[in-house]
Amino acid sequence: MIGCDCAVCRSDDPRDKRLRSSIxxxxxxxxxxxxxxxxxxxxxxxxxxxxxxxxxxxxxHTDHIMGFDDLRRFSWKRGSMPVYASAExxxxxxxxxxxxxxxxxxxxGYLKPEPHVVSGSFLLGKTQLTPLPVPHGDSEVSGxxxxxxxxxxxxxxSDCSAIPDKIAQKISGVECLxxxxxxxxxxxxxxxxxxxxxxxxxxxxAQTYFTHIAHExxxxxxxxxxxxxxxxxxxxxxxx
Amino acid sequence: MIGCDCAVCRSDDPRDKRLRSSIxxxxxxxxxxxxxxxxxxxxxxxxxxxxxxxxxxxxxHTDHIMGFDDLRRFSWKRGSMPVYASAExxxxxxxxxxxxxxxxxxxxGYLKPEPHVVSGSFLLGKTQLTPLPVPHGDSEVSGxxxxxxxxxxxxxxSDCSAIPDKIAQKISGVECLxxxxxxxxxxxxxxxxxxxxxxxxxxxxAQTYFTHIAHExxxxxxxxxxxxxxxxxxxxxxxx
Numbered sequence: 001m002i003g004c005d006c007a008v009c010r011s012d013d014p015r016d017k018r019l020r021s022s023i024x025x026x027x028x029x030x031x032x033x034x035x036x037x038x039x040x041x042x043x044x045x046x047x048x049x050x051x052x053x054x055x056x057x058x059x060x061h062t063d064h065i066m067g068f069d070d071l072r073r074f075s076w077k078r079g080s081m082p083v084y085a086s087a088e089x090x091x092x093x094x095x096x097x098x099x100x101x102x103x104x105x106x107x108x109g110y111l112k113p114e115p116h117v118v119s120g121s122f123l124l125g126k127t128q129l130t131p132l133p134v135p136h137g138d139s140e141v142s143g144x145x146x147x148x149x150x151x152x153x154x155x156x157x158s159d160c161s162a163i164p165d166k167i168a169q170k171i172s173g174v175e176c177l178x179x180x181x182x183x184x185x186x187x188x189x190x191x192x193x194x195x196x197x198x199x200x201x202x203x204x205x206a207q208t209y210f211t212h213i214a215h216e217x218x219x220x221x222x223x224x225x226x227x228x229x230x231x232x233x234x235x236x237x238x239x240x
Numbered sequence: 241m242i243g244c245d246c247a248v249c250r251s252d253d254p255r256d257k258r259l260r261s262s263i264x265x266x267x268x269x270x271x272x273x274x275x276x277x278x279x280x281x282x283x284x285x286x287x288x289x290x291x292x293x294x295x296x297x298x299x300x301h302t303d304h305i306m307g308f309d310d311l312r313r314f315s316w317k318r319g320s321m322p323v324y325a326s327a328e329x330x331x332x333x334x335x336x337x338x339x340x341x342x343x344x345x346x347x348x349g350y351l352k353p354e355p356h357v358v359s360g361s362f363l364l365g366k367t368q369l370t371p372l373p374v375p376h377g378d379s380e381v382s383g384x385x386x387x388x389x390x391x392x393x394x395x396x397x398s399d400c401s402a403i404p405d406k407i408a409q410k411i412s413g414v415e416c417l418x419x420x421x422x423x424x425x426x427x428x429x430x431x432x433x434x435x436x437x438x439x440x441x442x443x444x445x446a447q448t449y450f451t452h453i454a455h456e457x458x459x460x461x462x463x464x465x466x467x468x469x470x471x472x473x474x475x476x477x478x479x480x
Contacts, residue, residue, distance in 0.1 A: 001313065041279075
């Protein structure tokens with residue numbers, strides 16, 4: 001964190017250097033990214049991302065949208081960039097990135113969003129995305145369940161302060177749960193480690209990854225977690 | 241650049257790895273930053289920035305404002321963050337960062353902007369900033385002249401497609417000209433190398449630094465430039 005001298009901020013473990021939360025998903029048919037936070041360009045360069053066919057948003061907080069314009073490189077190749085978001089998040093995107101949504105005759109290299117308001121499950125290639133509405137403090141954000149064929153592969157819940165039982169049941173037994181676990185101490189808009197473990201206990205995923213980790217939590221904390229429960233880190237790759 | 245294999249993007253010269261344009265100014269009385277582009281957090285961490293007493297904006301394009309929220313760390317320490325921008329840029333900042341400008345009871349760590357609409361010269365400590373309105377394609381942006389006592393120290397013109405004679409006269413003989421020089425090939429909204437050299441020929445600064453460099457221009461290009469003309473790079477420090 002800027003201006004911080006805590007043990008995690010001074011850590012030698014490169015995994016303790018964290019950029020904003022996001023995931024990139026490659027499938028045989030297409031590739032897409034969930035959220036374009038402020039670090040999107042840095043992350044795309046680091047991972048040598050060559051293809052983005054769509055972007056899916058969880059919500060419109062700055063740490064999840066401010067890198068949106070850097071999609072221009074992928075939009076330009078395709079002619080436009082399909083954008084999937086809830087009605088509320090799309091309204092915010094339209095306000096913040098007005099120049100992109102309203103441009104009638106932009107330069108060819110400009111981002112040209114193609115908005116898709118999400119109101120239920122949808123397909124990206126052969127991957128089905130099911131929105132998981134969850135509270136994030138006083139607001140509601142969209143987690144997503146990623147399903148291919150009959151496999152519930154990933155539930156991505158990066159920002160949430162609770163998981164209602166209805167949602168937990170929908171993703172029960174998912175292969176991989178990626179869930180908010182900010183720190184040990186409770187926070188008004190994010191799950192704590194204890195709360196995330198309680199949620200995982202209800203969902204019973206094959207494996208759990210904590211994300212949206214604050215600097216109060218070192219990567220080394222992982223060894224104190226139960227089996228099949230890890231702390232995600234920048235650049236982590238998972239195969240299904 | 242994302243997805244590019246050109247010689248500069250693959251260069252081994254670390255100075256060819258460029259983040260968004262911005263400058264940070266430390267004076268005996270205070271410290272301030274000009275623009276908070278998308279990379280502001282990364283830049284603040286890299287340079288171990290511990291103090292920001294004000295932010296000054298040139299214009300509201302994404303590469304100059306999208307890191308604004310990361311000022312929260314400095315705003316929180318001070319109680320608020322003085323923001324200097326033209327009326328037009330302030331309107332855009334209020335639209336994009338609505339949550340910060342309109343928040344009535346935010347969490348203590350939230351960014352609390354204190355807007356100052358710039359309509360002429362103003363002081364930050366003992367440094368006088370004089371806005372330099374210049375065309376940037378079809379829009380007008382604010383460069384700034386930084387003066388202390390009787391010394392015209394820096395003219396910062398990061399984004400411009402022309403420098404009107406009236407502006408060139410105002411900054412004539414400035415100690416350091418930092419000026420847009422995107423690439424060799426002309427561009428509708430940025431100066432080319434040839435145009436920037438022509439401008440420098442009119443202004444006759446003691447030294448010139450090119451900024452807002454595109455990936456068409458390697459750092460090594462510097463050796464082809466006239467005396468006292470350099471290409472700025474990330475992390476460059478100048479003393480006056």
